[in-house]
Amino acid sequence: MRAVFKQLLNGRGNFEVDSNKGRTTEIFGALLELKKPRARLSRSFSKAKAFSPLGEFFWYLAGSDSVGFIKHYIPNYPKLIKDEVTASGAYGPRIFGKGALQKRDGVSEWDRVIRTLREREGSRNALIQIYVNSDARPKNGDKPCTCTIQFAVRNGQLLMHTHMRSNDAFFGLPHDIFTFTMLQEVAARELGCGLGKYTHSVTSLHLYHDCVASEDRPANTSTSGAEEYYREGFHDFSPMPEMPMGNPWPSIEKVKIAEQEIRSGNSDYVAPDDLDPYWRDFIELFRIHKIFEEMKNRKDDLRAERPELRRVVNIMKSISPTYRIYILGRLERKQFPVRDLFENVG
Numbered sequence: 153m154r155a156v157f158k159q160l161l162n163g164r165g166n167f168e169v170d171s172n173k174g175r176t177t178e179i180f181g182a183l184l185e186l187k188k189p190r191a192r193l194s195r196s197f198s199k200a201k202a203f204s205p206l207g208e209f210f211w212y213l214a215g216s217d218s219v220g221f222i223k224h225y226i227p228n229y230p231k232l233i234k235d236e237v238t239a240s241g242a243y244g245p246r247i248f249g250k251g252a253l254q255k256r257d258g259v260s261e262w263d264r265v266i267r268t269l270r271e272r273e274g275s276r277n278a279l280i281q282i283y284v285n286s287d288a289r290p291k292n293g294d295k296p297c298t299c300t301i302q303f304a305v306r307n308g309q310l311l312m313h314t315h316m317r318s319n320d321a322f323f324g325l326p327h328d329i330f331t332f333t334m335l336q337e338v339a340a341r342e343l344g345c346g347l348g349k350y351t352h353s354v355t356s357l358h359l360y361h362d363c364v365a366s367e368d369r370p371a372n373t374s375t376s377g378a379e380e381y382y383r384e385g386f387h388d389f390s391p392m393p394e395m396p397m398g399n400p401w402p403s404i405e406k407v408k409i410a411e412q413e414i415r416s417g418n419s420d421y422v423a424p425d426d427l428d429p430y431w432r433d434f435i436e437l438f439r440i441h442k443i444f445e446e447m448k449n450r451k452d453d454l455r456a457e458r459p460e461l462r463r464v465v466n467i468m469k470s471i472s473p474t475y476r477i478y479i480l481g482r483l484e485r486k487q488f489p490v491r492d493l494f495e496n497v498g
């Protein structure tokens with residue numbers, strides 16, 4: 153993130169481009185390489201998001217194209233794709249769907265790719281195409297930005313390469329890196345391989361000068377947000393915990409059920425006892441997100457909500473310290489003095 157912002161804010165050879173979503177500074181033909189894909193959360197105090205990428209990751213895993221689902225994590229989503237109900241360009245059905253879209257008789261693209269690599273490690277064919285030519289029709293408001301994701305096994309390590317036609321460096325890139333490197337780790341565990349590097353190429357990697365103001369996206373936040381992030385200096389690149397060994401799908405299925413229950417209203421959901429803490433943490437993060445949403449929807453003053461905050465703090469104490477900064481960052485953004493939280497809530 154630092155390298156990308158540095159290049160976009162000061163670098164030579166960038167283009168200034170008027171897109172249909174606003175004026176941008178663009179790097180044309182970027183190649184990013186993450187040697188440690190678990191360091192997928194690039195954190196500063198002002199920009200530390202975990203809830204929305206995690207929600208988006210489970211939206212993919214669920215194979216869903218429901219706008220109602222993703223709106224819970226990214227409120228602005230319907231505006232971005234100009235549809236309130238169905239995200240026709242959603243990645244989940246294209247990766248995990250087994251139905252008509254793929255016309256593959258019950259085998260998802262994901263399963264085909266895993267099978268391909270099981271049969272022949274050297275394959276250059278473990279590729280999932282996301283953007284298809286029929287997406288290009290002019291009136292389509294939801295043209296996928298990701299063209300392909302591709303997996304390969306080299307020296308016993310599972311590598312992944314994504315190609316995107318278009319990537320918003322401030323809002324989109326952190327989400328895309330998070331979700332795709334999570335998919336990489338799922339594939340590595342499923343195949344019993346080590347986790348190799350993640351590479352990510354983008355035709356147009358850009359930063360908006362002015363973006364349309366909305367609840368989630370105040371006007372002109374990309375450039376100034378990137379400048380602020382860059383200037384801030386505090387960046388934590390410590391990796392996320394490692395996904396437990398073995399086939400991750402039984403645990404993923406449990407978290408998918410939990411996520412759906414919590415999103416539908418049950419913020420007291422109790423995670424199954426036999427679930428590894430790695431996966432249980434995600435359930436607890438979904439609960440915290442739900443508690444924040446309930447408070448927001450009731451338009452309550454956060455400071456007056458001590459019992460709710462107590463619940464958040466208790467959950468926070470029970471999960472990996474990795475995620476604390478996101479919870480505290482969320483409270484800060486709501487102008488809740490974190491110091492008070494510790495003094496008054498414990």
Ligand SMILES: O=c1ccn([C@H]2C[C@H](O)[C@@H](COP(=O)(O)O)O2)c(=O)[nH]1
Pocket residue numbers: 171172173295296297298318319320321323324325328
């Ligand atoms: O996964 C995604 C989806 C969208 N975008 C951004 C890239 C563009 O700024 C915008 C889509 O606009 P077009 O490229 O379709 O004009 O959304 C991303 O960064 N990542």
